[in-house]
Structures are given as C-alpha cells and as structure tokens.
Ligand SMILES: Nc1ncnc2c1ncn2[C@@H]1O[C@H](COP(=O)(O)OP(=O)(O)O)[C@@H](O)[C@H]1O
C-alpha cells in the first residue's frame with residue numbers, strides 16, 4: 237500500500253482559483269476523509285492525485301515518488317467518480333473486469349471471475365452481473381463503480397462522494413462495508429464527502445477544505461470538539477453549533493444578545509488561557525446545553541422531534557439557542573425553562589481572525 | 595356576426611383548407627414522381643421504344659428474363675459490385691482515419707476540417723472533368739508528375755482496362771470521403787470525455803479504449819454512413835459519364851450507366867425500365883439488411 241503527499245498544490249481554472257496551496261498527507265493504510273462544501277475543490281484534489289489533472293504549482297507524491305507529469309495509468313490509483321462513471325456498452329460483469337483485462341495487467345479470466353464474484357458478494361450485486369448499466373438504479377450503479385475500484389489491487393483508493401446517491405439505509409450499510417474493506421485490505425483511502433456525519437464515522441483523520449484552502453486537519457473528535465475556526469465549527473455538526481458574541485468585562489463574560497453574564501471563574505477556559513481579546517465568539521454544541529437545571533431561563537420556541545432525540549430551540553432575549561435533548565424530555569412551546577451551559581465545553585473564537593482561541 | 599363576409603374562403607372548412615394548400619405539391623408529385631414510377635413499372639413489362647411511333651406492347655416478364663440471360667448484364671453487375679466495394683471500403687477507412695486525426699484539439703482545426711469537407715460541395719460532373727484532364731494519358735498532370743519524379747512511363751488512366759475503374763474509384767473517393775469524415779467526426783465527438791478519463795485511471799491501453807469505448811459509440815453512425823454511401827454508389831452515374839463514358843469496352847459500364855445507355859442510346863425503353871427496377875429492388879434489399887443490423891446494434 238501507499239502514502240500520498242500533496243505539497244502546496246495550486247490549481248486554477250481560468251479565473252477560478254480551485255486550490256490555493258493545499259498540503260495534505262494521507263498516511264499508508266489510512267482512511268483520510270476530505271470534507272468540504274460543494275465547490276471547495278475536493279474533486280479537483282482527487283483528480284490531481286489520480287493524474288487526470290496536473291497542478292499549476294506544487295508537488296504530488298505517491299509512495300515517495302514524485303508524480304507530477306506521470307500519466308494516470310502509471311499511478312495505479314483506483315478512482316470512484318462522483319457521477320459513478322460506468323462503461324455504457326458493457327455488462328456489469330465486463331465493467332468490473334475492465335481494469336483487469338487491460339494489457340498492463342494480464343490477469344487470467346479465471347482469476348478475474350473469482351475476484352468479481354467476491355466483490356459482487358460484498359456489494360450485493362451478484363444478480364446484476366449480466367445487466368447493462370442503464371438498467372440499474374443509481375444506487376446499484378454506484379455499487380458497481382465501487383466494485384470496479386475494489387477488484388483491482390490499487391496503491392490507493394480515491395473516492396469522490398461514492399455514497400451520495402444511495403438511500404439512507406444502504407448508505408449506512410455501505411459505510412460499514414467500506415470501513416471494514418479498508419481495514420481488511422490495509423488500504424490507503426482518500427475519501428471525499430460533503431457530509432460531515434460520513435466524515436466523522438469513516439475517517440481516521442479528517443481534512444476540512446473550504447474554497448481551495450485547508451481549514452483543519454485532525455481526528456474526527458478533534459475537528460468536532462475543537463474546530464480550528466468559525467467555518468469548521470459551523471460546517472461540522474447538526475444541529476449547528478451555537479455561536480454567541482460575548483464581551484469580557486472585568487471578571488465577567490457578558491452576552492448582550494442573550495441578556496446574561498457568566499463569572500469568568502465559572503469557565504475553565506479563562507483559567508487556562510491568557511491574552512484573550514475583549515470581544516470573542518462563544519461556541520457551544522447543542523448537546524452541551526442542559527435544559528431543566530441551572531439558574532438562567534429561556535423560552536421554548538420550537539420543538540423538533542428527530543426520533544432518537546429532540547432539537548429544542550430556546551429563546552433567550554435576542555438569541556435562539558439550539559439544544560439537543562433526550563427523547564423523554566417534555567417541553568411545550570412558550571414554556572419558561574431553566575438551562576445550564578456545560579462551561580467546560582465552551583470554546584472561544586477570535587471574531588477578527590475567526591480562529592479558535594486557546 | 596359583424597365583419598365576416600360570405601366569401602368562398604369562409605365557406606371552406608378548416609380541413610378543406612388543409613387539402614387546398616397541399617394540392618399544388620400533390621399535383622406536382624403526381625406528375626413528376628408517382629406517374630413516372632407507375633408508368634415505368636408498366637413499361638418494364640412491355641416491348642417499347644420511346645423514339646418509335648408504336649405504342650407499348652405488353653410482353654409479360656420477357657424483359658426480365660432477357661436481362662437475367664444476358665452475360666453482358668451480369669458482367670455489368672459485377673463491375674458495379676466491384677466499384678461499390680472498392681469505393682465504399684476505401685472511403686470508409688480513409689474517412690474514419692482522417693476523422694480520428696481531426697478529432698483532437700490543435701491549432702487550425704476549424705480551417706483544416708473545412709478544407710477536408712470542401713470536395714463535397716462541388717458538382718461531381720465538374721470534378722469528373724478535372725479528373726479526366728488530370729488523368730489524361732498524354733498531357734495530364736498526373737502522368738507528367740509521375741514521369742518527371744519517378745520516370746514512370748505514361749499510363750492510360752481512363753482508357754485502359756486495368757486502370758479505368760480504379761480511376762473512377764479515385765475520383766469518387768475524393769468526392770465522398772469527406773462525407774464519411776463528417777459523420778465519423780459527429781460520432782467521435784459524441785463519446786463522453788469522462789469515459790476516457792475513467793479508462794485512463796483503469797489503466798486501459800489506447801487500443802483498449804478505442805475498442806471498448808470509441809467503437810461502440812461510433813459504430814451505429816458509421817454503419818449509417820456506409821448505408822448512405824452504398825445506396826448512393828448504386829445510383830452513381832455522372833463520374834462515369836464524364837470520365838470514361840463507360841469505356842474502354844464495357845469495363846466501366848456500371849448498371850446505372852448501362853440503364854442510361856439502354857434507354858437513350860439503344861432506345862430499349864422497356865428493357866431499361868426492367869433493369870432499373872431490378873436495381874431498385876437490390877438497393878431496397880441492401881438498405882433493409884443494414885437497417886435491421888443497425889436496429890439490432892442499437893438494442894444491445
Ligand atoms: N474543469 C473545470 N473548469 C472550470 N472550473 C472548474 C473545473 N473543475 C472545477 N472547477 C471549479 O473549481 C472549483 C472546485 O471544484 P470541485 O473540485 O469540483 O469542487 P467540489 O468537488 O468540492 O464540489 C469550483 O468552483 C468549480 O466550479
């Protein structure tokens with residue numbers, strides 16, 4: 237297996253600056269997830285790794301070898317495309333066999349059949365092998381595309397939102413399959429998604445990309461609990477993180493829009509970190525606000541039942557807080573409820589640089 | 595009902611109006627196409643000479659049996675087949691090859707493509723004249739160049755048995771290859787680029803990509819091109835008329851030209867009509883074979 241290194245990669249399409257100096261390292265045998273909104277440059281990044289696109293600046297290494305100028309077919313990457321490209325004139329079986337039948341490989345037909353049967357079993361597409369791609373549903377096509385990557389023994393797997401067209405149940409199943417596949421193969425996965433849940437559940441590490449720049453690299457828990465900046469904080473997690481402007485005044489932290497104050501001594505952050513600007517953004521995840529206890533009060537504004545739990549919007553003065561509550565919690569709209577911030581979970585951002593403090 | 599006058603136009607119904615507008619075209623068609631078609635079919639069963647004062651005499655299938663018994667006519671069918679085969683094969687491979695070369699981005703692509711298409715825009719009769727001059731044995735430029743550059747003795751391009759038919763093929767290739775180029779280009783540019791990208795990543799060789807991605811996409815349109823060319827080659831007349839006039843001997847008298855000869859040199863109007871119908875049936879049969887195959891190709 238192999239490692240991938242992107243060094244300061246810049247890519248422009250005319251005036252569009254798709255990648256503005258991206259540095260990423262995918263370690264050998266790692267499941268790295270590249271997470272970002274649409275247009276962030278995720279597909280472009282994968283295309284540069286695969287060799288379908290050459291970077292304007294910067295270097296690409298696979299296994300320590302410089303890949304700039306090396307043709308795609310000499311890089312031995314498997315690529316699952318975002319729009320799950322299948323060869324329309326071939327059956328599913330022949331589609332799966334395609335990468336093995338190429339002259340560069342020369343795999344025996346027996347061996348090809350064995351590999352295809354194994355992959356088809358894992359992907360549950362055994363009954364589709366004789367069909368043409370246009371007779372398949374979107375989800376089936378996507379599984380075939382995954383299969384075409386899996387039958388090979390590539391150095392790296394590049395996957396561009398491979399689960400985006402599956403329905404929720406199948407997506408969950410495929411997530412498990414992918415993860416165990418990667419574990420079994422000890423393969424290097426460079427996986428792209430715009431879905432932070434997918435990123436959190438699949439990634440050994442997550443790289444957050446926005447507008448062609450890397451925002452943060454880290455383990456999923458770290459990206460979630462200590463987002464490097466406001467963008468990452470907002471992009472990762474549903475319901476979205478609560479971000480409240482606040483001011484340090486003497487020994488208190490005042491949130492004007494919430495109409496409340498905290499004593500600095502109540503918040504561990506202020507004991508540990510020095511040189512804090514006087515204005516900050518205070519961030520707290522919805523599950524770190526507890527309802528029904530504490531000495532501060534708000535008004536229940538909206539209750540959303542998600543099945544497993546509930547999202548409750550609580551209005552305090554001019555701010556509406558998103559709070560995650562258990563399924564049993566019973567709150568009526570308009571009711572006055574006490575709430576408590578788990579102050580040890582509070583994170584703070586510099587409102588000017590938008591970066592995480594501390 | 596103010597303002598609607600009782601003119602004849604108002605008395606005709608909507609549908610009547612429709613037929614009224616169609617009438618001139620229909621009358622024209624009747625006289626120029628439908629009547630001659632039926633009349634010539636009738637004549638093919640008659641002994642008749644268009645330049646004689648005698649009315650046509652119905653003779654049953656005698657014209658047809660006469661045609662099939664004549665060795666000369668079989669020979670002319672053979673010449674026709676040879677011509678169609680040579681012309682279509684050369685045009686097909688040459689045209690597809692040129693299209694492959696043109697199907698990429700390069701400087702001056704538009705101009706070059708236009709230049710390649712240009713021969714199609716000229717009248718075949720004019721082109722035939724040019725070829726006849728160029729291929730002239732004594733003062734044609736082709737023999738001049740061959741003689742000057744390679745010292746090859748003069749060749750009787752249009753007047754010798756071995757070279758007359760190939761000479762016509764060359765002129766036909768010059769005119770009609772662009773047509774294949776055009777259709778092939780249309781087919782080639784219909785292949786989605788991303789398939790080649792996927793194949794690149796899948797480590798496919800150039801031949802593999804051509805065989806499994808390009809060909810399946812362009813095959814139906816190529817077949818269509820061959821169909822058009824074949825049908826057209828069977829009603830091919832002008833080049834023969836201008837370049838060799840069927841000679842030397844009968845060596846370039848392909849069937850359409852022979853029909854013309856029968857009709858307007860020998861005035862065997864009945865026989866020429868019969869032969870024309872035989873040719874028509876052959877063309878219809880061939881196109882049906884092609885179309886069936888095309889449909890099967892499209893279904894798979
Ligand atoms: N071939 C191209 N030509 C022009 N612009 C492109 C091209 N490919 C991508 N882009 C632009 O680059 C940016 C990043 O695109 P992409 O990598 O596809 O984003 P993502 O996959 O994260 O949605 C977008 O603004 C997109 O419009």
Ligand SMILES: [Mg+2]
Pocket residue numbers: 278279280318396
């Ligand atoms: Mg994309």
